[in-house]
Amino acid sequence: MAKRIDVSGLTAYYGSHKAIEDISMTVEPRSVTAFIGPSGCGKSTFLRTLNRMHEVTSGGRVEGKVLLDDEDLYGTGIDPVSVRREVGMVFQRPNPFPTMSIFDNVAAGLRLNGSYKKSELADVVERSLKGANLWNEVKDRLNKPGSGLSGGQQQRLCIARAIAVEPNVLLMDEPCSALDPISTLAIEDLIGELKERFTIVIVTHNMQQAARVSDRTAFFNLAAVGQPGKLIEIDETERIFSNPSVQATEDYISGRFG
Amino acid sequence: MDTQQIADAPPPTPPSAAEQKRAARGATRPGDRIFLGLSRGSGILLLVIMAAIAGFLTYRAVLAISKDHGNFLTTLDWNTGANPPVFGIAVLAYGTVVSSIIAMVIAVPVAVAIALFLTHYAPRRLRGPIAYVIDLLAAVPSIVYGLWGALVLVPNLNGLFGWLNDYLGWTGIFSWQGGAARSMLTVGILLAIMILPIITNVSREVFRQVPQMHEEAALALGATRWEVIRMSVLPFGRSGVISASMLGLGRALGETMAVATVLSPDFLIHGSLLNPGGGTFAQNIASKFSEATEFGRDALIASGLVLFVITLLVNGAARAIIARRKEYSGANA
Numbered sequence: 001m002a003k004r005i006d007v008s009g010l011t012a013y014y015g016s017h018k019a020i021e022d023i024s025m026t027v028e029p030r031s032v033t034a035f036i037g038p039s040g041c042g043k044s045t046f047l048r049t050l051n052r053m054h055e056v057t058s059g060g061r062v063e064g065k066v067l068l069d070d071e072d073l074y075g076t077g078i079d080p081v082s083v084r085r086e087v088g089m090v091f092q093r094p095n096p097f098p099t100m101s102i103f104d105n106v107a108a109g110l111r112l113n114g115s116y117k118k119s120e121l122a123d124v125v126e127r128s129l130k131g132a133n134l135w136n137e138v139k140d141r142l143n144k145p146g147s148g149l150s151g152g153q154q155q156r157l158c159i160a161r162a163i164a165v166e167p168n169v170l171l172m173d174e175p176c177s178a179l180d181p182i183s184t185l186a187i188e189d190l191i192g193e194l195k196e197r198f199t200i201v202i203v204t205h206n207m208q209q210a211a212r213v214s215d216r217t218a219f220f221n222l223a224a225v226g227q228p229g230k231l232i233e234i235d236e237t238e239r240i241f242s243n244p245s246v247q248a249t250e251d252y253i254s255g256r257f258g
Numbered sequence: 259m260d261t262q263q264i265a266d267a268p269p270p271t272p273p274s275a276a277e278q279k280r281a282a283r284g285a286t287r288p289g290d291r292i293f294l295g296l297s298r299g300s301g302i303l304l305l306v307i308m309a310a311i312a313g314f315l316t317y318r319a320v321l322a323i324s325k326d327h328g329n330f331l332t333t334l335d336w337n338t339g340a341n342p343p344v345f346g347i348a349v350l351a352y353g354t355v356v357s358s359i360i361a362m363v364i365a366v367p368v369a370v371a372i373a374l375f376l377t378h379y380a381p382r383r384l385r386g387p388i389a390y391v392i393d394l395l396a397a398v399p400s401i402v403y404g405l406w407g408a409l410v411l412v413p414n415l416n417g418l419f420g421w422l423n424d425y426l427g428w429t430g431i432f433s434w435q436g437g438a439a440r441s442m443l444t445v446g447i448l449l450a451i452m453i454l455p456i457i458t459n460v461s462r463e464v465f466r467q468v469p470q471m472h473e474e475a476a477l478a479l480g481a482t483r484w485e486v487i488r489m490s491v492l493p494f495g496r497s498g499v500i501s502a503s504m505l506g507l508g509r510a511l512g513e514t515m516a517v518a519t520v521l522s523p524d525f526l527i528h529g530s531l532l533n534p535g536g537g538t539f540a541q542n543i544a545s546k547f548s549e550a551t552e553f554g555r556d557a558l559i560a561s562g563l564v565l566f567v568i569t570l571l572v573n574g575a576a577r578a579i580i581a582r583r584k585e586y587s588g589a590n591a
Contacts, residue, residue, distance in 0.1 A: 058382075085480030095471040099493030108489060109479040121504060159473070165479065 002029035003168040010064030023226035037220030042229025051087035052080040085245035088167035092174040094154035096146035103142040109165035132160035152183020172202040317562035340555040353536040358510040360446025369457035376563035377465040396455035404519030407448040415439035440522040441530040453506035464498030504576040514540035539565040
């Protein structure tokens with residue numbers, strides 16, 4: 001199911017403001033790619049162009065190509081809604097549907113995609129919650145509201161919800177930044193398991209996290225405030241953190257940024 | 259020398275429990291004390307006013323009801339001048355509740371639809387003007403609604419009433435013997451228009467406060483705009499829409515002049531919503547009060563007490579509905 005992402009010449013705007021400029025990269029299937037860089041460098045914006053969430057923001061606009069295997073997500077006649085069913089997303093703050101039970105949260109995406117038999121739904125919900133390492137903690141209270149869980153559990157619930165529809169790609173926008181270290185560790189372990197099945201892209205402010213979970217790392221930077229963010233380099237994570245080819249990357253990861 | 263001075267200084271007295279409590283409430287500085295007094299006073303004043311109204315209503319009501327020779331709750335008559343006096347609120351309670359229910363059934367779906375349109379569908383430049391028109395609708399005095407209802411709405415409802423009678427007349431609820439359309443349905447329609455702005459405005463405010471992250475959660479799963487509304491916006495706004503509806507219902511229950519202008523009242527309970535007649539508490543008080551005797555006024559006040567109680571019950575029910583769903587509300591997310 002996992003697909004390759006091939007981005008070429010991608011530029012994104014907020015109204016007349018150019019947020020990111022001319023980004024090209026390839027993300028291999030069944031790998032984890034981390035985006036690092038200072039705040040405001042456009043890494044989250046870029047992530048949101050990969051499932052056409054950027055254009056939901058008012059004034060959001062994208063130029064360039066994003067190929068998922070061979071299909072251009074921004075091609076004519078492509079419905080953004082169907083793109084988002086193929087490319088799942090996990091957000092910075094855990095956002096389970098507050099009015100839904102744990103079961104319904106996980107089943108929400110399936111119910112959007114069509115009608116399922118009750119037993120089928122139950123199977124998928126169990127499989128997804130197990131996939132998100134949450135099953136044992138919630139199996140006795142599936143009909144309780146998802147908002148009653150701890151932050152880390154809520155985030156794993158959101159991951160279960162995202163993987164329940166078997167997306168081709170899973171995008172994660174700083175998924176651990178609102179979590180404590182133990183919950184963070186649980187999510188990082190989970191990412192390691194999920195990459196067997198999905199193409200994963202993760203934005204993180206935590207460089208140790210990028211080093212721990214990712215196969216490849218992309219470093220984004222911007223020349224100055226108000227300037228568009230750019231992709232400085234993308235390489236094997238090990239190389240980025242030991243011997244990057246661009247000086248700016250080394251400055252950033254060694255804390256000599258700015 | 260220094261140590262000597264310290265030893266001589268009187269030991270500081272620890273603040274008493276009461277002083278600590280006052281300090282914790284922040285009521286030690288003059289500004290805090292004044293504000294505390296003002297806000298506490300306002301709260302107490304509200305309770306005093308409520309108690310005064312309830313006491314006044316109850317006292318006068320008891321005077322009247324004790325002399326009522328009919329059953330105050332079930333009598334289909336209002337004859338306070340007779341000897342002995344016979345009066346009851348059955349018609350008024352029925353009319354008030356039925357006309358308000360009709361108003362809610364019509365107004366709530368329309369108001370929610372307008373609010374969703376304004377927050378999620380309308381182009382940005384249309385939102386302001388439409389919201390402005392709705393605010394204007396709320397500013398129209400109720401007597402103007404009444405005049406419009408009597409002069410425009412009533413003559414133009416004959417077509418609708420005939421159609422309802424033809425197709426739904428067999429139910430009994432929508433049968434119509436002809437005659438001016440000064441019935442419960444007319445009142446309900448007029449009340450619906452009058453309560454539309456308040457329900458729309460409060461709902462719009464609630465829908466606008468749906469956190470972006472809840473809507474994005476649905477969007478990222480591949481939800482269409484309508485599905486986002488169904489999965490995120492409506493569940494989040496549910497208790498707010500209930501509150502908004504209750505505000506509207508409160509206005510519908512108590513509306514006086516518009517009802518009095520449109521309805522042709524009598525003291526019978528009509529099974530059909532289309533046949534003229536019936537009455538509401540507020541309309542009955544308004545039409546009878548100026549010409550009532552001292553005792554007649556007491557009787558009207560007794561009916562006012564019932565309206566007061568109905569309003570309290572409605573509000574209590576609304577709160578219960580909201581509280582029952584609290585666990586699932588967006589508030590704790």
